[in-house]
Amino acid sequence: MKVLIISINSFQELTGGGLYLRQIVDGYASKFANVTLVTKANNSNNYITPVKTLDINKNFFADIVSRIFLLPSFHMVYFFTIFKEARTSDYLVFHSSRLGLLSWLLKRIFKDKKCIVHFDNVETILIRSSKLRFNLKSCITLIDKLLVPFSEKLAIKSSDILTTITSEDRNMLKGNINLSGNYILPICLPSKDINLSSDREKNLLFTGSFDFWPNQKALLRIIDLAHKNTSLNYVVAGRKLDLFVSGLPSSTYVPKNVTLVSDPSVEAMSTLFSNSGYYINLVKDGSGMKTKIAEALSYGQTVISYRSGAIGYESAVNSGYVIILEDSSLPEDILHTIVKTLEVNPKESSIFKFFDNEYTYKKSRKLIEGLFLHER
Template identity: 25%
Template structure:
């Protein structure tokens, strides 16, 4: 069996979107051969897949003026700068060799139109509800470009939900939202959470009297992440700083392009460090003892939570942060108020049993949200789309 993968976001192991695309391709390649159309990526990413991942076409982003971008939006209702590269590519596709097409994100209705012209069914990976995701970007920076992106995502997503043949969602919440917004047909719906490669090894836990490293990660220019970090600093860390426990812990905040408000806020605390756009995240996770997910808003499943679980870290987070992780009943500590966060941090820092529970957390990760579990689910989806 052979599948055509189309994406305008390259696979990688750094960004949330890139990790999602990486998961899709690796899951597909665990079951069939994959031809890739999309931006350039590191070839080594898929060197260990069961089946081959072949590059069909590397798409290139077109540099254009704001005026041309506006013209593209109003004439095509398309927000991606890869559109013109795709238009050149599509005429060179031998559609007959593919059993179906796998598309990333629900904001490119023109891809589905093209696939259906040749009788090819489309399996769409829903990374989040694009209408809600784009609105979160727009409300943080109310520029005309972000407003146009918001309307483009909404218009395209509505068409995608109507015309797609199968949809792979991350969470039950996104499924409910899609049905609410677009009256999506339930027989087209499947679910596969964010899944991460197994790490195999992680550092031993620190002793009770050793200094604990508490970690927060994420894109620090994205509104829900900015709001969560500031809330945690001003409401939780501020109060912990007056207690003895904080003398035995420090907080690391790491992520891409931190907002100025975050840079300003951490100046108050000598036991907080900010790592601006780190080159790699693995060492940060391996050296952490506790992970914090103070997120109260935002679309989709939080990839950073899956990453923390993949390192066997106990996670203190809001109910919103744990959307999609309902099957993991150990290692997650729900906190929706400042008092909840303070209590959970104290309990874990002072409880040797909790600090030494990383192997159990990692075991549950492997069963529920490891790449192996994703490959198995895709086996079922591929069989199902073949029956349609």
């Protein structure tokens, strides 16, 4: 049996989408010997790809042409390349509901092939909340506000198997899907041996891609907290961080107790996680599970998070490894919770064991294996 996986992300990406793609690829590669991945081209070599890969280039031309054909991605200019691979595949797997038109077209052409769609968030919710500015990217966003809901509906319609990342995401879609044919595939990470610093600092780490507006808003909240209590130290790291910070107004300056690390390598990011004892997640926008929390737990970090940012991690919350902030919390309330949390000795060994049981590939492999017991 041959599997074709098509994604809007790159396997090499240091983003939540890249992380979820690697999890999906691992799950199918553990079950099937013949897997091909169509993925966004990326010159980095952060990870070894365990399957055959076809890289396709994302550029302005591909973005525009694809949207002319009503696809809110960049894949339509590569349709015949994808068609050729799909023709010889038994399963067509799509990572992202943005590929709904593509999944619908291929399902119409190859009616006997099984179509599986993995939602890693509800794109319609994200795109509706996106801010518009006077630039080219906002023009594409404006078009996508129309195309993404259409694409999402086609993804649902064309799927034989559909997964969402949380039950909350499934409930957001419940007006459009057959719940009996929908399954949950939460975020999982590979097991790894981690060398932690013998004296982890009481820094509060926050990571993300800073061309993504929910992370931008979270950083502004951290800056505000840092000004209000200069005895607490924060480390913020991620893609395009310098670019975002350089565009902030002069009235929003980063205080000395916030350390910024822009575009870190995989090794540098791992060091930041290893050296910091705590993780703070002040993201409360969007949908899906926040991959940053799973990463923090994988390093034995105690997490402080908004309730809406901790969706999908209920077992970690109940175990006391994720400390909840209500979304309506005032800065003073957040600072009080942070100070109280830092006074308690961390539970690193317990968190490691919990993470290994709940959020590693051995769990996602079982879940993907189980999908084939429920084909409809």
